[in-house]
Structures are given as structure tokens and as C-alpha cells.
């Protein structure tokens with residue numbers, strides 16, 4: 001593997017409000033530029049925490065964490081902020097200002113590239129509405145260009161955040177459950193658009209997904225999480241139905257998960 005974008009070794013992450021309980025434990029993960037990875041696992045497994053840790057939002061409690069060849073938590077705040085501009089996290093519920101127009105929310109991705117004057121002016125008159133329209137149209141949302149953010153459905157808000165991601169210059173695209181509110185056709189469109197964009201800019205794409213069938217159909221590498229640990233990290237061809245059944249054993253099967261359970265064991269895989 002080439003020089004990794006990320007290297008995590010023995011990583012532990014705790015949420016402040018959760019006391020001593022760790023949300024992530026003993027995480028080992030390497031991720032190279034251009035890789036496309038799906039993160040799967042039951043609710044509470046740690047998928048969201050892993051994505052926001054990769055976004056440098058959680059200071060690890062223990063272990064090694066390196067992003068872009070450096071430890072972000074050894075940097076001063078300003079330098080860490082500059083490093084964060086090289087990645088983009090699209091949370092499941094994007095914190096977009098509710099009264100803002102979609103066009104302004106999407107163009108906010110360009111703020112780090114603009115002067116203060118241009119950024120302030122764009123609040124009154126959007127600087128490049130055509131670019132915002134093109135990004136929205138790729139997610140079938142072109143007609144919402146001048147809608148207010150609080151008039152969008154949950155799924156539209158999330159795609160609005162993904163359109164914003166297209167206008168960023170991020171080299172790491174971190175996307176948390178982008179399909180939760182989408183029908184099958186829009187789910188396909190959304191994943192295909194994200195993957196094409198990641199490939200075009202040779203960015204790494206890490207996408208948490210509840211839909212196991214789509215994860216396996218679209219992503220060459222599958223990272224499965226359970227109870228804060230990595231249950232397996234494998235090329236999709238090595239993921240068996242039995243592993244998926246074991247992963248989701250304690251919860252209802254996820255949407256469209258394979259129902260068969262052949263007891264196949266794959267060498268090198270650890271399945272909790």
C-alpha cells in the first residue's frame with residue numbers, strides 16, 4: 001500500500017458524556033488516497049464515531065492517530081483547522097443554518113477558498129449560483145436551489161450537504177449514512193455520484209451504510225464494526241453471508257441483508 005492518508009493503531013475514543021465507556025476500542029486502520037471503503041455494523045457499533053474521529057473531531061484517549069502523515073492532536077488549533085479543510089464530513093443530520101437558502105448553504109463550501117470580503121458579499125448575493133446548481137443537479141436537487149434549508153426533507157438536507165461536499169476541495173470524503181431517507185433509485189444515484197467524484201479527485205471515500213447489499217455492491221473494501229471494534233476489514237469478495245449474519249446477530253437484519261447463513265470461514269478474518 002502507498003503511504004497511508006490515515007493510520008490508526010490501537011486507537012481508543014471516548015465520548016466525554018459517556019464517562020469511562022469507550023465508543024471505539026483497539027482500532028487498527030490504514031487508508032490510502034483513492035480508496036473507497038464502506039463501514040457497516042449494527043446501531044451503536046461506532047460507525048459515526050469512527051467517521052468523526054477521522055474528521056479530527058475527537059481527540060483519541062489512547063493509541064496512534066495519523067492523518068495526512070501527521071498527528072492532528074499534536075498541532076496547534078489553527079494548523080489543525082487548516083488540516084480539517086482537506087477533509088469533508090457529511091453527517092447524517094447536517095447542521096445547516098435553517099433559514100439559509102440552499103444556494104448559500106452549498107456555496108459555503110467555498111468559504112475557505114475566498115477572501116473575507118467575498119465571503120461576506122456572498123451572503124447577500126450568491127457568488128456562483130451556477131456551480132451550486134450543477135452540484136445540486138448531480139443529486140437530483142437542482143429545483144431546490146433557492147429553497148430555504150428548513151423547507152427540505154431530511155433526505156434533501158443531506159443531499160444538500162453532499163452537493164456542498166462537491167464544491168469543497170477535500171481529499172477525504174467522509175459520509176455518514178447518506179441513504180437513510182432515500183428511495184432505491186436515489187440511493188444508487190447518490191452512491192454513484194459520490195464514488196465518481198472521489199475517483200475524479202483521487203480522494204479517499206469512507207461511507208457508513210446501513211444497507212449491506214449496497215455496501216457490497218458498490219465498495220471494494222468493507223470495514224465492519226461491532227461494539228466499538230473492527231469485526232472485520234476485508235475486500236468485499238471475502239465477505240460471506242455468515243459474517244454478515246454474525247455481525248447483525250443481536251439486532252434485526254438491516255435493509256436487504258442476505259438471509260442465508262453458510263458457515264464459511266475466511267482465512268485472516270476476525271469476526272466478533
Ligand SMILES: Nc1ncnc2c1ncn2[C@@H]1O[C@H](COP(=O)(O)OP(=O)(O)O)[C@@H](O)[C@H]1O
Pocket residue numbers: 015016017018022023041042043044045046047048049050
Ligand atoms: N455524543 C455522545 N455522547 C456519549 N456517547 C455517545 C455519543 N455519541 C455516541 N455515543 C455512544 O458511542 C457508541 C457508538 O455510537 P455511534 O458512533 O453513534 O454508533 P453508530 O454510528 O454505529 O450507530 C454508542 O454506545 C453510543 O451510545
Ligand SMILES: [Mg+2]
Pocket residue numbers: 047048049176
Ligand atoms: Mg451512526
